Amino acid sequence: MHRSQAKAGTTTFFAYATVYVIRCHQRVTLAVHAIPRGETLVATLTILLSRLMPLRIKVKRLYLDRGFYSVPVIRWLQVLNVPFILPAVIRGKRSKLRMNETQYSVYIIRAKLWPCEVRVEVISSC
Numbered sequence: 001m002h003r004s005q006a007k008a009g010t011t012t013f014f015a016y017a018t019v020y021v022i023r024c025h026q027r028v029t030l031a032v033h034a035i036p037r038g039e040t041l042v043a044t045l046t047i048l049l050s051r052l053m054p055l056r057i058k059v060k061r062l063y064l065d066r067g068f069y070s071v072p073v074i075r076w077l078q079v080l081n082v083p084f085i086l087p088a089v090i091r092g093k094r095s096k097l098r099m100n101e102t103q104y105s106v107y108i109i110r111a112k113l114w115p116c117e118v119r120v121e122v123i124s125s126c
Contacts, residue, residue, distance in 0.1 A: 019048045021057065030055065041068055042076045049082075061085060071116040 015035040020027050031051040035044055045068070052059065062077065062084040069086055077084050 017044050017048060019052065030057070041070055041073050045073065045076065074116050
């Protein structure tokens with residue numbers, strides 16, 4: 001069980017992660033993992049990716065939600081050489097993304113121990 005701020009009177013909840021495939025506009029859930037308290041995001045991803053091995057599914061690209069946005073996750077996926085799309089959580093009023101003509105830029109995530117460099121694409125929501 002995980003704890004959080006009260007929302008509609010609930011302060012404890014179960015956390016889980018899923019992996020699914022989209023093929024021919026059909027979504028099929030392949031694995032569900034209940035996340036125990038204290039499990040890291042990297043461990044969660046490793047468990048889910050390992051469940052794909054017996055199915056012989058080749059990951060072309062991972063689409064992750066912003067809850068996975070962290071230096072350890074990005075570094076782990078870079079080490080595994082797994083392409084991924086992940087919404088960037090850019091904090092601070094002075095965050096600077098300088099775009100070149102291709103609309104891609106290199107962004108350095110500041111972390112306590114090691115900075116992490118990623119290539120980002122800015123997509124305007126307007």
